[in-house]
Amino acid sequence: xxxxxxxxxxxxxxxxxxxELRCNYSSSVSVYLFWYVQYPNQGLQxxxxxxxxxxxxxxxxxxxxxxxxxxxxxxLRKPSVHISDTAEYFCAVSGNQAGTALIFGKGTTLSVxx
Amino acid sequence: xxGVSQDPRHKITKRGQNxxxxxxxxxxxxxxxxxxxxxxxxxxxLTYFQNEAQLEKSRxxxxxxxxxxxxxxxxxxxxxxxxxxxxxxxxxxxxxTGRGHEAFFGxxxxxxxx
Numbered sequence: 001x002x003x004x005x006x007x008x009x010x011x012x013x014x015x016x017x018x019x020e021l022r023c024n025y026s027s028s029v030s031v032y033l034f035w036y037v038q039y040p041n042q043g044l045q046x047x048x049x050x051x052x053x054x055x056x057x058x059x060x061x062x063x064x065x066x067x068x069x070x071x072x073x074x075x076l077r078k079p080s081v082h083i084s085d086t087a088e089y090f091c092a093v094s095g096n097q098a099g100t101a102l103i104f105g106k107g108t109t110l111s112v113x114x
Numbered sequence: 115x116x117g118v119s120q121d122p123r124h125k126i127t128k129r130g131q132n133x134x135x136x137x138x139x140x141x142x143x144x145x146x147x148x149x150x151x152x153x154x155x156x157x158x159x160l161t162y163f164q165n166e167a168q169l170e171k172s173r174x175x176x177x178x179x180x181x182x183x184x185x186x187x188x189x190x191x192x193x194x195x196x197x198x199x200x201x202x203x204x205x206x207x208x209x210x211t212g213r214g215h216e217a218f219f220g221x222x223x224x225x226x227x228x
Contacts, residue, residue: 044157102159102207103159
């Protein structure tokens with residue numbers, strides 16, 4: 001079985017500052033890793049995912065995450081945040097067997113202020 | 115295609131009543147998932163269908179909960195004898211067959227049991 005721990009429930013930052021949202025996972029099998037974002041009053045949207053290959057994955061809006069197998073981590077980073085990045089961010093893991101359900105962490109609230 | 119659709123968006127019911135929610139997945143997606151999300155928590159996996167077959171159920175899915183996907187298209191989630199602890203957002207997601215495909219989420223049905 002898989003599990004996900006998001007180490008910070010809330011992260012307040014100022015606009016244009018860098019940010020890191022931490023995610024650790026536990027699994028007895030190889031995994032796929034995902035970050036989802038939930039903007040206020042909206043549904044969950046995929047931000048980025050790691051399946052295989054390069055351990056550094058990027059999203060179209062400047063976020064990146066690095067898969068670290070030895071530390072079982074998949075931290076999300078952005079070098080300079082915007083007010084519009086304020087949202088709830090969820091890390092998720094699934095086993096790499098076909099059909100394994102996606103298991104989510106409890107989420108991190110990113111609050112960006114000016 | 116407009117994505118995953120859930121109906122109703124909001125439901126208020128009295129304790130002890132039965133409720134049923136509907137999910138229409140993205141049309142070419144074979145997999146369908148139900149999750150429950152409470153305030154301050156990440157989505158908790160409830161159950162998963164591959165076409166019409168229910169392949170996995172969480173321990174969270176007590177005997178008062180039942181889900182169906184009769185023709186491998188839309189799905190229903192029924193809660194019998196609702197309790198106040200059932201108050202939550204119920205999320206449906208779908209994905210294509212194969213490994214590593216992200217789940218696409220609907221907007222959810224918010225259930226309030228009074």
